Amino acid sequence: MASEVRMTLPTQLVLRTLLDRPDQELYGLELSAAAGLASGTLHPILARLERLGWLRSRWEELDPHEAGRPRRRYYSLTPDGAEKARIALARASSSVDRLRALRPGLSGGSA
Amino acid sequence: MTGAGEDGRQPVPAVWPLSMGGHQSAPKVTDDVVVRVLAGLRSTGGASGMFPRHPSSRGPLPRRVPGSNPMHLPPWAGPHAPLPVARDAASIAQHASYYFRGYQAGARVAVQSVGTPAAVLPSPVIVPLPESGRRSSRVRTPATIASAMRLVGVVLRFIPEVERPRYGEEFRAELAELRGLRQLAYAARLLVSAPALRRSLREDPLGGKGGGWWPFAG
Numbered sequence: 001m002a003s004e005v006r007m008t009l010p011t012q013l014v015l016r017t018l019l020d021r022p023d024q025e026l027y028g029l030e031l032s033a034a035a036g037l038a039s040g041t042l043h044p045i046l047a048r049l050e051r052l053g054w055l056r057s058r059w060e061e062l063d064p065h066e067a068g069r070p071r072r073r074y075y076s077l078t079p080d081g082a083e084k085a086r087i088a089l090a091r092a093s094s095s096v097d098r099l100r101a102l103r104p105g106l107s108g109g110s111a
Numbered sequence: 112m113t114g115a116g117e118d119g120r121q122p123v124p125a126v127w128p129l130s131m132g133g134h135q136s137a138p139k140v141t142d143d144v145v146v147r148v149l150a151g152l153r154s155t156g157g158a159s160g161m162f163p164r165h166p167s168s169r170g171p172l173p174r175r176v177p178g179s180n181p182m183h184l185p186p187w188a189g190p191h192a193p194l195p196v197a198r199d200a201a202s203i204a205q206h207a208s209y210y211f212r213g214y215q216a217g218a219r220v221a222v223q224s225v226g227t228p229a230a231v232l233p234s235p236v237i238v239p240l241p242e243s244g245r246r247s248s249r250v251r252t253p254a255t256i257a258s259a260m261r262l263v264g265v266v267l268r269f270i271p272e273v274e275r276p277r278y279g280e281e282f283r284a285e286l287a288e289l290r291g292l293r294q295l296a297y298a299a300r301l302l303v304s305a306p307a308l309r310r311s312l313r314e315d316p317l318g319g320k321g322g323g324w325w326p327f328a329g
Contacts, residue, residue, distance in 0.1 A: 028281060028285050044310070047308060047311035047312050069287040070287060071280060071284060072285075073281040073284070
């Protein structure tokens with residue numbers, strides 16, 4: 001269905017990382033390190049989530065010439081995005097649980 | 112060379128010899144422009160100031176003394192006379208800092224050409240020299256920065272033009288936090304995922320028209 005979002009594992013990792021830090025804004029490199037993802041994998045996911053309205057981003061308030069480095073782009077979940085992310089993650093984890101129930105050896109043994 | 116004239120001046124030759132690569136030869140008649148120029152010079156004679164009235168090899172060459180200017184300046188030179196050349200290491204080191212300022216200015220120009228006026232490139236890495244008799248530090252711009260920046264430039268060409276300034280600055284900010292080969296690895300990963308980023312920015316995020324396989328599928 002076009003209106004539903006099927007979550008890949010990297011997307012779930014990004015959303016879980018952001019949900020674990022509701023009051024914290026993270027920039028790309030920080031987020032990829034926290035989620036355990038490669039930097040290249042992260043930006044397409046962030047772009048999609050931002051276009052969906054689940055994420056918002058803003059520039060770091062900093063004068064690049066004074067700081068001697070470019071401004072970072074900080075990402076955080078919107079309130080609506082956080083709610084949708086929780087629902088989507090719960091649905092994704094229940095799907096994994098159903099899969100584990102069908103094939104117990106698939107995920108590396110019984111938990 | 113011809114001898115001096117009656118008034119002691121060097122006579123002006125009928126045809127000025129051409130010097131090409133140390134070999135002197137008469138000008139070709141077919142080269143009309145050269146002939147005309149030489150004719151004009153000949154008509155002005157020694158008064159034009161382009162040719163010395165007296166041969167410079169008459170006496171011994173002035174002895175060069177470091178720090179002093181052996182050139183005899185005309186009185187009208189006045190305050191415009193060049194100052195004696197001073198070669199002290201402290202002065203040279205003081206003015207060499209402009210070289211590195213030039214690097215940063217050039218880096219800003221490079222960023223502006225991509226389209227992000229407020230962004231700057233990562234500062235040069237200060238690499239201390241290994242322990243030796245001369246203890247100093249120097250600023251070095253490793254080739255990895257330049258290579259990584261080139262890769263980021265390629266990535267930016269993949270994505271829609273309107274998004275390039277934003278992602279250009281974002282990628283450079285993350286690149287500035289890495290060092291050495293990590294910068295190159297970061298840029299290479301960005302390049303690998305550039306088509307996915309392009310799709311994410313151009314297509315329906317819910318996977319409408321054939322582009323929902325990454326990172327979502329409808």
